[in-house]
Amino acid sequence: MKYDVVIIGGGINGCSLAYQLSKRGLKAALFERDYICSGATGRCGAGIRQQWSTEENIILARESVKIFKNLSKELGEDIGFRQGGYLIAVHDKKELKDAEERVALQKSLGVDVRIIDKDEIRSIAPILDPDGMRAIAATFCPTDGHADPFKTTFAYVKSARKHGTDIFTHSEVKKIVKERSRVKGVIVNDKNIKADYVINAAGAWSKKVAKLAGIEIPNTPLRKEAIVTERLKRIFDCMVISFKDGIYFSQQNEGQILGGIPGPDERTGYFFQPTFSFLQHMARTLTRYAPVLKHIKILRHWTGFYDVSPDARPIIGEDPNVKGFIHCHGFSGHGFMLSPMVTKILSEYIADGKDSEYLHSLSIERFKGKKIKKEISVVG
Numbered sequence: 001m002k003y004d005v006v007i008i009g010g011g012i013n014g015c016s017l018a019y020q021l022s023k024r025g026l027k028a029a030l031f032e033r034d035y036i037c038s039g040a041t042g043r044c045g046a047g048i049r050q051q052w053s054t055e056e057n058i059i060l061a062r063e064s065v066k067i068f069k070n071l072s073k074e075l076g077e078d079i080g081f082r083q084g085g086y087l088i089a090v091h092d093k094k095e096l097k098d099a100e101e102r103v104a105l106q107k108s109l110g111v112d113v114r115i116i117d118k119d120e121i122r123s124i125a126p127i128l129d130p131d132g133m134r135a136i137a138a139t140f141c142p143t144d145g146h147a148d149p150f151k152t153t154f155a156y157v158k159s160a161r162k163h164g165t166d167i168f169t170h171s172e173v174k175k176i177v178k179e180r181s182r183v184k185g186v187i188v189n190d191k192n193i194k195a196d197y198v199i200n201a202a203g204a205w206s207k208k209v210a211k212l213a214g215i216e217i218p219n220t221p222l223r224k225e226a227i228v229t230e231r232l233k234r235i236f237d238c239m240v241i242s243f244k245d246g247i248y249f250s251q252q253n254e255g256q257i258l259g260g261i262p263g264p265d266e267r268t269g270y271f272f273q274p275t276f277s278f279l280q281h282m283a284r285t286l287t288r289y290a291p292v293l294k295h296i297k298i299l300r301h302w303t304g305f306y307d308v309s310p311d312a313r314p315i316i317g318e319d320p321n322v323k324g325f326i327h328c329h330g331f332s333g334h335g336f337m338l339s340p341m342v343t344k345i346l347s348e349y350i351a352d353g354k355d356s357e358y359l360h361s362l363s364i365e366r367f368k369g370k371k372i373k374k375e376i377s378v379v380g
């Protein structure tokens, strides 16, 4: 069988690519080693924020929000998108100065964001205790939000199938076939599948997949943990985060509180085992931020992986040495929210040869001895 494009990975990025490419008339096949959403996508907070420190991430997120807003209509399925805002705690004068700089940059790029005081923190999310949070202020962007990661990914799958994409689950790509520095296809389920392009959208396993094509990438898998509580009636709308404490939490559409924090035993590598130390730390910090949650039960606790790049920015675009091999990884904990724009840029490049400044600034080549600009506004 011959395809225009083979996509490796059935998370939000792989499935969005399948939709975007097939919509543009290309014949694509997606191979997922386990099941759709079995990687980070099915384990994530699915928060969508435009409050970043680098111009690039702000613009990619801002444009992604525009796509998310219309996505339920475009795909014909409800993806659970809502804009409850993101409230980012500011803990001291140094953080306030940094926040003022970030807010000025975000505003200059058209993002509706402002600094709020403790009273406004209480009025936006009455469950929060600014003193318990040790916050002197916060930044707030009302157009940030959240979508359901399962509904979004499966809506892409459904639309991609309608447009002719073949989607294979429980199908691990074991080899990437090359001829004279050009990809020719993949070997999966003992079959040789020919393709002009092969996309690495394998999340925290992208380093292993790149190796199949003889490419070294600087990514590291980092184990993260998250919890979800029992359902509550709606008590707040925004995602609450703190760069200093690393915590993030929000109330889901169905009422549960979902959140995470870096655990005391957090480490790099493929460790699936959840830790009790995380659970304790999360419960203590969450109830310091929102004391009313003290009597709420935690229902579930799981692990997932960030695919971390050296500058916490995604790595995208065609490999400079292996033609037809497309990078789409290194999302470092924000790959759900950036997926609409990143996959649009990649699909336009593959289908129409359209260039984008981000294919240069986010290329794998940026790590070659040059000074890199690190994204510092990361949590969890």
Ligand SMILES: Cc1cc2nc3c(=O)[nH]c(=O)nc-3n(C[C@H](O)[C@H](O)[C@H](O)COP(=O)(O)OP(=O)(O)OC[C@H]3O[C@@H](n4cnc5c(N)ncnc54)[C@H](O)[C@@H]3O)c2cc1C
Residues within 6 Å of the ligand: 008, 009, 010, 011, 012, 013, 014, 015, 031, 032, 033, 034, 035, 036, 037, 038, 039, 040, 041, 042, 043, 044, 045, 046, 047, 048, 171, 172, 173, 174, 201, 202, 203, 204, 205, 209, 224, 225, 226, 260, 303, 304, 305, 306, 328, 329, 331, 332, 333, 334, 335, 336, 337, 338, 380
């Ligand atoms: C706890 C947690 C909270 C997060 N919160 C947020 C958030 O609030 N907002 C946000 O934007 N992001 C968040 N993220 C990050 C986000 O989940 C990821 O950046 C995003 O889901 C990455 O999607 P992906 O499609 O690139 O990769 P994944 O969803 O990881 O999918 C990759 C897939 O590739 C498959 N695969 C691997 N190797 C092969 C192979 N050889 N052959 C075939 N298939 C293969 C895997 O099985 C996997 O399903 C969070 C992540 C975690 C872990």
